[in-house]
Amino acid sequence: MQDQPPGDEALSVVALRAEKASEAPVKDWSAMLAELAISRDRQLFIRLFRHFSPRIKGYIMKLGLTEATAEELTQEAMLSVWRKTHLYDPGKAAASTWIYTLARNLSIDWMRKQKYPEYDLDSWHEEAGEPPVLELAEQAVMSDQVAMAIRQLPDNQAQVIIMSFYEGRSHSEIADRLSIPLGSVKSRIRLASEKLKQALRGNHDH
């Protein structure tokens, strides 16, 4: 991985989409992804591609990979979206969540020789007993709420979240780079995680 300054983009990296009004809300991306499994409609795929591929590529470059590699992995990720849509269940997760795990696994598998251990990637639709994390309607607003919550985190919590999520750094790596004890890294992540989950649940009580 390339060497990047540790988490110095904590506040700038999560930017609300500027032209939001012209974009379909998250709910529609999920419905469109589910629809793609049935219709296999190329025009629909192109719309999903235009929305998600710049995000996937941005994510992979944040992980420290070169632009050429990010470009290649983004292509692979979008091909996987096309090939695996039948495994996607909109009642279980937003399209962005499903595509995030897909892009994450592809990137890690590329960086390591071993496959990232997955607990059930191929059975998203099989665990009928488990309730969905969020109702579809809630998914529409939740990603903006989470982005907002990240911006509201204290700097030292935002920093570890950015280093963990966007740069893929381990707890020890973060501890070394920030010269703080491992236990502090973990407690900052725990505190931040709790706040992000509250944002996800639409809980505004602080």
Add this chain to the structure above:
Amino acid sequence: MTINHHLDEATLFSYVAGALGQGPALVVASHLAMCNLCRQRCRELEAIGGALLENIALAAVSDSTLASVLDRLDQDVIPEAAARPAPVANSEIPAPLASYVGDSLEDLSWKKLVPGVWVHDLPSQGKGITRLLRVAPGKAALPHSHRGSELTLLLRGSYSDEVGRFSTGDVADLDDQITHQPLVDSDHDCICLIATEYPLRYTTLFGKITQPLFGF
């Protein structure tokens, strides 16, 4: 199976972020395969990952890239290798671990460390170790502390240590502040999956002397 000890939030967060080493990620995925509660927690964190992806700074993707992807849409897909063995009903081996060890803990090559203690090392990248540890009833592992984290998933039997009592499905998620000496208290062998980020640090002279011999 009643699970009493779960994954630390920070560990689960890093797993979802793709920021765990191979060995610790294997322990986490294996616990998730056994634990409904942590699976729910994991899905919530994945939704946060989705939200972060939705709001990330964009990197331009050209129309020629789109064109080349469209060209490949109809290509025959080589079916993904069936590397993942079908889950065995009532198996004590969680699915993520099955691709490393197959469907039986008994058929593995166990290496004897000391009387009553055996190990089976798993291939894993990085500085730490990933292994199955098998300890006979009444035996104890050497007291040790760690630099970095140690994750232990109980697959069979039970043990007690300074932290508590651990039985099948439980995960011990320890950081570098803890020194512990697990003592097996089940009436049959205890088998667990262990991953550390770094080699262990033994806190007794015996442990320090024998460490190079056992690579443990």
